[in-house]
Amino acid sequence: MGTAELVDLRSDTVTKPSPGMRQAMAEAEVGDDVYGEDPTVNALEERVAGLFGHEAGLFVPSGTMGNQIGLRLVCEPGQEVLCDSEAHIVTYEMGAAAVLFGISTRTVVSDGGRLDAAQLVDQVRPHGNWHLTATAAVAVENTHNRGGGLVQPLNQLQALWDWSRQAGVNVHLDGARIWNASVATGVDLATYGGLADTASVCLSKGLGAPVGSVLVASAERIAAARLWRKRLGGGMRQAGVLAAAGRYALDTQLDRLAEDHEHAQLLAKRLGVDPATVQTNIVRLDDVPAPVVAEAAKAQGVLVSQVSDRRLRLVTNLGVDRAGVERAADVLAELLDR
Numbered sequence: 001m002g003t004a005e006l007v008d009l010r011s012d013t014v015t016k017p018s019p020g021m022r023q024a025m026a027e028a029e030v031g032d033d034v035y036g037e038d039p040t041v042n043a044l045e046e047r048v049a050g051l052f053g054h055e056a057g058l059f060v061p062s063g064t065m066g067n068q069i070g071l072r073l074v075c076e077p078g079q080e081v082l083c084d085s086e087a088h089i090v091t092y093e094m095g096a097a098a099v100l101f102g103i104s105t106r107t108v109v110s111d112g113g114r115l116d117a118a119q120l121v122d123q124v125r126p127h128g129n130w131h132l133t134a135t136a137a138v139a140v141e142n143t144h145n146r147g148g149g150l151v152q153p154l155n156q157l158q159a160l161w162d163w164s165r166q167a168g169v170n171v172h173l174d175g176a177r178i179w180n181a182s183v184a185t186g187v188d189l190a191t192y193g194g195l196a197d198t199a200s201v202c203l204s205k206g207l208g209a210p211v212g213s214v215l216v217a218s219a220e221r222i223a224a225a226r227l228w229r230k231r232l233g234g235g236m237r238q239a240g241v242l243a244a245a246g247r248y249a250l251d252t253q254l255d256r257l258a259e260d261h262e263h264a265q266l267l268a269k270r271l272g273v274d275p276a277t278v279q280t281n282i283v284r285l286d287d288v289p290a291p292v293v294a295e296a297a298k299a300q301g302v303l304v305s306q307v308s309d310r311r312l313r314l315v316t317n318l319g320v321d322r323a324g325v326e327r328a329a330d331v332l333a334e335l336l337d338r
């Protein structure tokens with residue numbers, strides 16, 4: 001089966017730039033961004049910071065770098081960041097906070113990734129006690145990847161934020177898919193941005209850019225972030241060709257996330273998954289013989305992600321149209337006898 005016929009639902013990171021995006025990249029005005037002279041990067045940073053109501057932004061190569069620099073801005077070596085045990089920052093980022101920055105992470109087991117502000121607050125350890133590792137920050141993931149794309153409840157985000165202001169604890173948002181949360185709920189990006197000290201948002205997931213994330217925060221923090229990015233080897237030169245893809249994605253591919261969400265609903269209904277558990281573009285299939293089904297689906301041109309021996313994950317994305325989603329549903333329904 002040729003790749004043109006593949007229906008790839010492994011992730012929303014597998015999308016390829018469209019002809020329009022490639023043209024925008026080719027036409028981008030560029031300069032040396034390490035000198036701060038790339039007009040396209042500067043415009044993108046300013047635009048994304050504005051969308052989230054923050055003073056400044058920094059274009060970074062990946063969500064991982066955005067998260068890790070973000071954590072370093074809100075936490076000193078020897079202090080800890082608190083997050084849920086399924087968070088991307090402690091599951092898929094290779095222990096970076098510890099390896100790179102001497103930041104300790106402590107996790108709480110949540111209800112499927114759902115934020116429970118009181119549960120986290122309960123675990124926070126104070127500053128200035130010589131027995132205890134101080135909790136400098138709490139990290140929140142919205143939408144939650146391993147939580148099946150769940151949107152964090154706004155009242156919990158607000159409660160955490162309100163508490164954090166009087167407690168002197170920072171909040172970092174891993175907003176790799178915050179766009180999906182906003183499109184799904186109608187809560188605007190500035191509202192989410194206003195409930196975090198630092199936020200990393202990805203252009204290379206559902207938005208479909210090939211590379212890039214933006215870290216937003218105060219101007220002072222972003223000035224420090226620029227140094228961390230350089231130290232980590234993330235200072236890029238004529239990066240405007242990449243930023244142009246991000247700008248194009250924001251112009252043309254943000255609103256269409258609703259289509260991915262509809263496609264996820266369609267898959268859920270066809271595959272016997274409770275549609276209420278599917279809030280955005282991720283569908284989890286639990287209690288299935290994951291390796292066998294993934295292999296058999298692949299043989300029929302449908303690619304899915306195997307999260308564990310008993311769990312598969314499907315992520316709708318701009319590379320899979322309605323016909324592709326229906327074909328995947330047919331193939332998987334037959335394999336799963338649903």
Ligand SMILES: Cc1ncc(COP(=O)(O)O)c(C=O)c1O
Binds near residue numbers: 061065
């Ligand atoms: C929730 C979340 N945060 C961060 C990242 C990291 O992004 P990147 O792969 O660009 O490093 C991902 C990647 O899938 C993610 O799902």
